Amino acid sequence: MVQSDQANGRAELGAFLRSRRARLRPEDTGLRTFGERRRVPGLRREELAQLAGVSVDYYVRFEQGRAANVSDAVVGAVAAALRLDGTETGHLHRLVRTASGASRAPGAAPAPAAPAAQRVRPGLMNLLASMPGTPAFIVGRRTDILAWNPLFARLITDFSALPEARRNKAWLVFLHEETRGRFVNWETKARDLVGYLRLDRGRHPQDPDFARLVAELSEHSVEFRRLWELQEVREKTHGGYHLRHPEAGEFTLAYESLSLPDDPDQTLIMYTAEPGSPSEAALRILAASTLDPATVLTGAPA
Structure with a gap:
């Protein structure tokens, strides 16, 4: 090995x-x-x-x-x-x-042969529940979506209806038609995502699930193969995307990414709209139609 x-x-x-x-x-x-x-x-x-x-x-x-x-x-x-x-x-x-065979930094603990499944702390679940008007989710290794609030699901797709193995941002953007259709500038989103995925792959060279995910995406998506071969790496901490939704039309949301200090492999991502803008109005439409906004869903309970 x-x-x-x-x-x-x-x-x-x-x-x-x-x-x-x-x-x-x-x-x-x-x-x-x-x-x-x-x-x-x-x-x-x-x-x-x-x-x-x-x-x-x-x-x-x-x-x-x-x-x-x-x-x-x-x-x-x-x-x-x-x-x-x-x-x-x-x-x-x-x-x-x-x-060189030294895949960890000097002084760091040895990496396990198979990384443990990631879990989301109850405090973070409460934090997601406290933001019913803000689409938010927690992403882990390989762009796995570990937890989300109802407004983010309303914005993108019903994650709870997907098998846990399919709750993965890269898989959804390239191989899930509903999610793919949410991004007006899909090529920009796809390129950002592949750059981040390759960066994360470099951080976890011993994770076999990475290889399986890349193999599946490469087999089923010509676009993923093209972007993966570019060898680009990107760290996206903030930015924005032009989105579309069948109920709210087209609008632009900004996002902020916050890495969690006790687990750098988990990142909290939140979407916001410009105050007073048509995008904020669109987001309010989605929030008003979201059932039980205090509920937080997760595929990996603590």
């Missing part, structure tokens, strides 16, 4: 670095090409090695996950040469650790 995880980690590392090299042109980095024709886009390995200040042989081994005792300084130099942002740099550090 360890060898398999390490081999998968090396493949992930190589694919990520190749995708980041491909998006940079030599002229963007100050390198001169003298008008030569290139068979593939982006930086060559030797050019990236030059920018990072390492030998070509070392960078080749680095990209293949075969370099021993890679320092944070080297990872930082490669990240800087590739012009990675903070989220991408953190992802690169995790991939390097996994590829």
Whole structure:
């Protein structure tokens, strides 16, 4: 299992670095090409090695996950040469650790072979129940939807009618027609979601359920396969989406994501509307038609 995880980690590392090299042109980095024709886009390995200040042989081994005792300084130099942002740099550090067989940070507790099922604390359930006018939910690993309030279900879909295995944001956005239809700019939502899913995959390389989810989505969705191959990683803490609902029409909601301090793999997400806007009026229409707004539903009781 360890060898398999390490081999998968090396493949992930190589694919990520190749995708980041491909998006940079030599002229963007100050390198001169003298008008030569290139068979593939982006930086060559030797050019990236030059920018990072390492030998070509070392960078080749680095990209293949075969370099021993890679320092944070080297990872930082490669990240800087590739012009990675903070989220991408953190992802690169995790991939390097996994590829080297050290998939956890120094001093951290060993990761379990199979991560335990996530549970939502009663206090958080009460918090969701206290916001009947705000669509809110708690998302866990793999974008599993762990708990939600009735207004969020009214906004997206009746999660309680779905098998627990289908209460997953990625599965719903790509393979559930009702949920997919809620997002006017579906491509933006899909790209954000895949970027977050890949980021989360890097955090949990030993979780077998991740591989099963990615395999299922890849098999049934051409769009997911295309976006997954882009190797993008995104940390979405806030933003907004243009939504549509058969009862309230089209409207725009902003969202805020708050990671829980006692379990960073759980995130509380809340949707809000601009005060006094048509979007707020649309949200009120949905809230008024939501039955028993004090009820909170969950697929994983504490």
